[in-house]
Amino acid sequence: MERKNHLAVLQILVAACGWGIIGVFSRPMAASGLSSVQITFIRSLIVVVGMGLFLLITDRSLLKINLKDLWIFLGNGLVSIVFFNICYFTTIQHATLAAASMLLYTAPCFVLLMSAAFFHERITVQKIAALVLAFVGCGLVSGFTAGDITVFALMTGIGSGAGYAAYSIFGKIALKKYKTFTIIFYTFVVAVIGLFPFVSPIEMAQTMSHSRSALINGLGLGLVSTFMPYIFYTAGLKYVDAGKASVLAFAEPMVATIAGILIFKEALKVKNMLGIALIFLAIVLLNIPIKKNVK
Numbered sequence: 174m175e176r177k178n179h180l181a182v183l184q185i186l187v188a189a190c191g192w193g194i195i196g197v198f199s200r201p202m203a204a205s206g207l208s209s210v211q212i213t214f215i216r217s218l219i220v221v222v223g224m225g226l227f228l229l230i231t232d233r234s235l236l237k238i239n240l241k242d243l244w245i246f247l248g249n250g251l252v253s254i255v256f257f258n259i260c261y262f263t264t265i266q267h268a269t270l271a272a273a274s275m276l277l278y279t280a281p282c283f284v285l286l287m288s289a290a291f292f293h294e295r296i297t298v299q300k301i302a303a304l305v306l307a308f309v310g311c312g313l314v315s316g317f318t319a320g321d322i323t324v325f326a327l328m329t330g331i332g333s334g335a336g337y338a339a340y341s342i343f344g345k346i347a348l349k350k351y352k353t354f355t356i357i358f359y360t361f362v363v364a365v366i367g368l369f370p371f372v373s374p375i376e377m378a379q380t381m382s383h384s385r386s387a388l389i390n391g392l393g394l395g396l397v398s399t400f401m402p403y404i405f406y407t408a409g410l411k412y413v414d415a416g417k418a419s420v421l422a423f424a425e426p427m428v429a430t431i432a433g434i435l436i437f438k439e440a441l442k443v444k445n446m447l448g449i450a451l452i453f454l455a456i457v458l459l460n461i462p463i464k465k466n467v468k
Contacts, residue, residue: 177412182460184409185421191402193428197436198394205387209262211377212394214368217254219395220361220403228354235355242350249343249356250363257336259371260329267326274426276330278311283338284419291342294414299458307423307455313448314426341415344407353407357400417459427452 202212228235238246264273281304288294340360347356381387410418427449433439 181409181412182421184405185413185418186424186456188402188404188406188409189422189424190428191398191405192422193425194432195394195398196429197432198390198398200437201390202387202394205384206380207377207387208372209265210258210368211372211380212391213254213258213262214365214372214377215381215391216395216399217361217364217368219392220400221358221365223396223400224354224358224361228358232354235352236358238351238355238359242347245343245347246356246359246363249340249347249360251367252336253338253340253343254360254364255367257333257339258368260333260336264326264330264333267323268330273326273330273333275312276327277333277337278308278423278426279331279334280337281307281416281419281423283335284341285416287338287342288345288415292345292415294416296416299461300416300420303420303455303458306451306458307420310448310451310453310455311423311426313444313451314430338419340406341410341419344410345415348407348411353404353411356407357403360403420459421456423452424456 199209199212202215203209207215225236261273261277264276268276285294285296285300285304289296343360344356381391406418406422413421430439430441430445430449434441
């Protein structure tokens with residue numbers, strides 16, 4: 174079991190790395206004229222098509238779900254994908270990127286509370302300490318500074334954090350009955366349907382057809398930064414507490430910062446280095462075994 178736990182932690186960290194390089198693919202797509210919601214739709218559609226074909230060829234039984242469990246996939250797709258993305262992109266439009274990022278990473282706080290309520294997971298001192306370290310580290314990595322923020326942006330930002338947190342909860346529930354591939358496929362089927370009214374499909378198709386870069390990066394975003402991370406993260410949830418998994422996912426902004434430095438030649442400041450160190454320390458802290466007193 175301990176070996177499986179270590180593997181699960183590694184899977185979640187690999188997922189965070191995949192999410193951390195989203196900007197490598199999404200920036201060129203945005204430069205070609207695609208909106209953030211259109212980019213989200215494209216990455217979701219690629220997952221649905223790719224995984225749908227894979228399951229049809231390899232194991233069609235994984236496409237079967239019980240209709241009484243449909244609420245799980247509706248919740249996962251609409252809340253943790255559609256609601257989360259709309260809230261997050263709205264916050265970006267009304268606040269700084271740093272503020273939006275910080276509000277997004279209130280997610281582990283929601284996960285810890287919801288995991289305690291739904292799964293009776295313990296809120297330990299170790300988890301809280303790691304959460305504080307990771308949250309402060311995220312602030313330093315993003316370059317967040319205090320500033321004015323509207324109530325509307327604050328609410329949508331917190332909403333993005335709650336939506337982001339929901340995946341850990343719905344995913345944990347779904348894993349009791351379904352395999353990882355089934356969960357991912359139907360979550361993104363719902364997301365594609367939910368996002369469709371917001372994407373202006375004709376305009377999006379024209380942009381994609383006229384830009385080879387948008388097409389190539391769309392495939393990279395869908396496969397490398399969506400398909401792969403969600404597979405690994407969902408698989409890791411089977412052996413790791415949802416609360417612990419959400420804190421481990423703080424590796425994402427750390428990886429994003431490193432990717433920005435290496436690929437986009439972004440400047441590395443002392444506070445960024447300190448932030449990366451704190452996030453790394455939080456990950457190490459979460460994986461230190463705590464000995465229990467035996468009476």
